[in-house]
Amino acid sequence: MNQVLSFWLVQNLSGNNTLTLLLKRTEEGFPTSGNDRERVFTLKWQTKEKAVEFVVSSIGLVSVIVLLLIGFFLFKEAFQIFYKAGALQVIFGSAWYPTYDPPSFGMWPLIMGTLAVTLITAIMAIPLGLGTAVYIAEVANHRVKEFLKPLIEMLASFPSVVLAFFGMVVIAPILSNWLSPILSEKLPELLKSTNIPFISTTLADFCYDKLFIASGLNISTAALMLMVRAIPVISSIAEDALTAVPRTYREASYSLGADKWETIWKVVIPASVSGLSVAVILGIGTIIGETMIVLMVAGGAAVVPHWIFDAARPMPAAIAAEMAEAPYQSLHYHALFGVGAILFLITFVLSLISDFISKKYRAVRIGEKV
């Protein structure tokens, strides 16, 4: 059996190999004595090499197969909901009432929840992440760098459920019990007491209306914790991009009389802008896909959020919260797979974009364009 297999492998993996040569030569009546044993020996290790290469290559394809399987199973399970309820109605439907009778599966509130949380997080996390990267790559001295880099790495693998727990137990009460009274009661009083016509009353009304935080579990709290999740992702990729900028660029800048900040702002950052944008895109991908934080902290209301202190139910939270109670093969089950499929598509597109940018970026780095 073994011999048959190896024979097959040899036959199929390389057309013109020792065995076929040997066979051909025997058939043609070539003198096969003398070196015969040696040839057989060569054949053996070559067969083994081929077999190993075959096995290694097939295992190498596991990741491709896994990715295809993920796509296949997600869309297979999601197909039902898009088919039965109509793809457009499902994606743009404004009511997510999966347990009502009759149920309604409009994913728009979930999509908008993700969008809102992602936007607020991105506004905070991008400057902080890029700033951290610039600090580590350009400003910090060697010792601080050796201290900060492991810390950022540890932050990256910090369990998100603990971050969510922290947000729930600490940040949420601070927001609702401490910040909300100050912003929506003390601040308007102060404003009114200033007695500037029109401005003071308008501002005070704004504070009354908008800065009152009904519950600490809202998209701002979630965004704050998501920021902690996104900073290490953004900063580690951005730092690689910054370090990859050739030293000669900086030296040229210094020699023209630029100071450190001018060099960073006008030379290093423009030179690494594609790498930095990859960092931002992958950071956004992390924010969109992060589950535990939005599940525990975002408030869970499946409505489109209108203001930064509204509760929301972003897509990963909906999947995680409802999957346990959705009966197997019910419409709700398929709808949750539909949400997962959309999530998968979004991150897939983000990966494609960042891969495209980083390929271009590599071309620039090698110096083909500069």
Add this chain to the structure above:
Amino acid sequence: MQDTESIHKPFMLVRKKRFNLKQGFFLSLIRMLGFAGAITLFVILFFVAYNGIHVLSWEFITQPPVDAMTKGGIFPVIIGTVALTVFCMIIIIPIGVTTAIFLSEYAKPGLILNMVMMSIYTLAGVPSVVFGLFGLAVFVVAFNFGMSLLAGSLTLAIMVLPYIISTSEEAIKAVPNSFKEASFACGATKWQTIRKVVLPTAMPGILTGSILGTAKVSGETAPIMFTAAAFFTPGVPQSLFEPVMALPYHIYVLATAGTHIEETRPIQYGTALTLIVLVLGMNLLGIILRSRQRKKKAW
């Protein structure tokens, strides 16, 4: 970097003579931004440690929970997480390392290599909850494993695959070409070279990557939510086909879904602290090992 600093010192000294407001402002801004992440890490660590340290005791980590989780320890929970992580790593390290060997030694530039690289890249960006859905559809339902240790480990394995591949590939690519050439010159075949020269040289790097991967896996909640994690099991898992309790899921459940959220708060802090110690401890171990290897490296 050292060179750059010494080269620019004269310029800096000249600059220092006049007060540079713009540079001073922006650089101190960058300094503050740079420390934000680290400070956050310390704040959260301090908070959890401060609240959790008095809960931790020998009984807490060796006793099962009693009285609807309000008392007792978290022994089966720790064992569950350890089992999930260990099985996940047993499954995925051989596959990940083989893929890395394929990528760095066998693959020729072309469509297949691009496809493999692209899938690894994409897999790395897939949200963890989507892996959970996949595990539910494939391992729990299609393979009929049920909510079990095995299904959870497989799901986690797929999730950590890109990380294991990329760290192993990095370690294998760091093996100098001269090592391989010397081996070839001695008459060794490609596979012999890989097995006897490349892998042993890359092994410390691969191990470090695996330790860091283990740290990542053990803190994950979303992939095991629908594939392995149970609210309560009577004891430690007896077979691969039983659901398990896991530290991250335990925190989530106690903090959100239980009927005794306030009463179990100390246990929540204790569990969170245990999880952090486990994850960050392994992380620290990996980081220390890696920096040692870098210093020791003779080539």
